[in-house]
Amino acid sequence: MKLSMKTEVLIIGGGVTGTGLARDLALRGIACTVIEKKDINAGASGGNHGLLHSGARYVASDPAAATECRAEGELLKQLAPHCIEDTGGLFVAVAGDEENYIADFPGICARSGIPVQMLDKEIAREMEPTLSNRLIAAYQVEDATIDPFKLSLDNMAHAEAHGARLLRFTAVVGFDLANHRIRRVTVKNQTTGEKTTIEADVVVNASGAWAGEVAALAGARIPMVYSKGSLLVTSERISRRVINRLRPPTDGDILVPGGTVSILGTTSERSASPDVIYPKIHEVDHIIEQGAAMVPVLASTRYIRAYCGVRPLVSCEDACDDRSVSRGFALIDHGRGEADIVENLITITGGKLTTYRLMAEKTADLVCRLLGSTAPCRTRTEPLPNMVAARWTEPGLAPRTWMERGRPDDLLLCECEMVPQAVVDDLVQTLNDHGDTPGLKAIGLRSRIGKGPCQGTFCSQRVAAYLYDQGVWHADRGIFELQAFLKERWRGQEPLLWDISLAQAELLEATHCGVFGLELTPSSSADRACGRGGPAVEIQHVETS
């Protein structure tokens, strides 16, 4: 085992809470390290619809959460406008929806201080022409959308600029405890299998749906409920605003724009574990049918991806529907209480994307109390900078930049989303700065590559070839990378394969199995991580004389 590394605060989990906490602590001058067993936003932070709640969704079930959402939403619109599209939102009811809920809605919104404005049905349909002609009520609210990947990448990059560290593909495997304190944390590099230890004054468990499992490693118990939610991505943007169904929360009741696409959600299914979850075919069909009642074109539009996340909910005994389990967050000081005392362990879980900053603030306050620090929170007032490392997730930015630069030799590697070589260069640089050799999945996460209608059929190999040419990859790493990337994309395609998408999948398989034989090729993992690569390929000119 390697020598121990030291940090004041070790944060377990690189989702929106963990990265938000890293920034909060770093701005208070507290040294921290984030470890993430996969990559940024691998859990629920990446498996949601990117909604910045106005609070209206929770007015009936959880008024406190509604008020929190409203306040944080307003704050984030001020402090992180580059991550947000202030789309506005509608709540709409169609014939057959519960009339009492519709009638009560404006009143309970007002009680929680959530701004809401009644709309004439015809005006609502002019504002959003895809709405059903069976509309019976419409209200305007202040919903917006937020890019959770950009948010986490920006938070982390800003934290790093203030001294924080990020270790990706690093999983916690054990805690050394003595006298109810964590002395050392044993972590494992998921790529190389190598184990090291980290010493920290305070350990924060920000592992979302995995919070129960991580706490259990320290002998602490958190009763978790795993509620899986599945979402669908359309190939085109369907509406300008967020469209919510005006009825008690249920499946298929929200359509959220996300740049050039729309996201239809969600389901709620109990899951026995937060691992190995898939969007299922019956869920897909169900949310399409439900969504089509508000927006009929959803029945026939093309979907390009399905994905899911596990809501990390801390259970309360009498809750029967997972939607009624508090979406307010759980902040647990494991040093207090009667049993399972761990003095320097904190767990933060639950909550919502919209309230991530508040969760980070409250957690950092507790960390400071344990450390005896009086440094105040700065994330409530200081804007989140638009960091260079995080900019390529934005739809449309890569093509715009490419056209402005106008370099004919800067080839488009992803033609669907128009991502050129220069963007890949940029991401390689960022990932290299973190000490990683960049893989296809990491590049895909930080850009639009593989997210268009071809779903990786062509761009995967184009990027692979380019990375060899640039001296980034060597040996047979490309085989492993293509297999892993395409399998990951497939998880999101498989439940949606009918019509054109099925034809596209056939071409994908004909290329990667029929011609390349990737299903027959064992992938060696040797040397995968350690290449620093070499010089870029040189070009020889054909002599014409």
Place this chain on the structure above:
Amino acid sequence: MSKHRDITCQLLVIGAGMAGMAASLFAARRGIDTVQVGLGGTIPFASGLLDLLGVYPVPAGQILTDPWEGMARLRRVSPAHPYTRIGNQDMQAAWRQCLGFLAEAGQPYVSQAERNMQVITPVGTVKTTYAVPHTMAAADDALVRRPPCLLVDFAGLKGFSARQIAATLGASWPDLRAVRLAVPRMQGELQPERLGRFLENGEHCRQIAATIHRRLDGARAVGLPAVVGVHRTRPNFEAMQQILGVPLFEIPTLLPSVPGLRLRETFEQHLPRLGVRAWYQHRVTAVEARRANEFRIGIGRDADGFRARTQAVILATGRFFGKGLHADRTAIRETLFDLPVDQPPQRDEWHHKDLLHPAGHAINRAGLAVDDCFRPVDVNGRRVYARLFAAGSILAHQDWVREKSGSGLAIGSAYAAVRACERLLG
């Protein structure tokens, strides 16, 4: 209705992929009065390599040295597989006629009697196939002997990196080097087709060969992307080979491919010469079965079109990419005659959760079930029409992608269907 007069024929072949082309060829050779209709857009999405049977059994991922031996085992185990309905003699005759046609048309293929051949792919894997364009034949030998070898690629040709191939194969091929060439006057992005048309010009090929020659540095074989011309491939390739003085081979590129384009243009040019009345870039707009022995088929580009009266039809319209089959969220349909499609009962069973699962995906075995004459049958095994035949990838009970059997299926079933059709036409 149209500027064209309605037409009559003995056989109408629907589809201009490999199966449709092969069916038209075989029918014309037998003197059957044949009309062919098809959009013809999908052949370039084939690699240009002609597979027969590369893997069997599929779940074991066992790569076959001898496709005929594999086929014998397949026939014993899988009575419903289309190969079980095609005897070795017919299969061999089909290949002989098809490769003979391609050779006469100036695009010779190379195959071995009793063994598969191997080529290098752009990701650095080795693909097993049956017949390869003559431009790829030297790869098979190079893969066996692994001599010092220079791999060439072109600046601007995306998804093709000689360095990637060299690095991936490098562990088992000691002296494999890469060089990148910039083609004069060809800046920015180069699609394979654009390079292929550029290299129709023999002078361009000679300049490239001379440049490679100066960088051989002891290499005993040279590989380059499959872009050496579309029609003038043979003379240009031979000229390059002569300048180099060492074996030269083409390596498939990403799709759409130039070898696929060569196949399409060869068929499109030469089948009419053999008497096939071809309507490429046209599609079938309507079908009507009249009595037992007559079909009326609407043909056109858009609404504008004409009708063909035919005594028999061979349906070679492909699968989902070729639009012969279509799926909505609940079921798979055959798109022209609404023929019964053998398919899994539910969408849940169409695909495996793992893209690369060794068993393959159940949906790929869905398709048209046929009788021994390659006539589509219903769930009870009764043929639907006496003179409607099906050929190629639309057939059920095969997985051409995983078996590496696409061309064998197309050519073999087209041959069997044409023979059955000839017998029935009397």
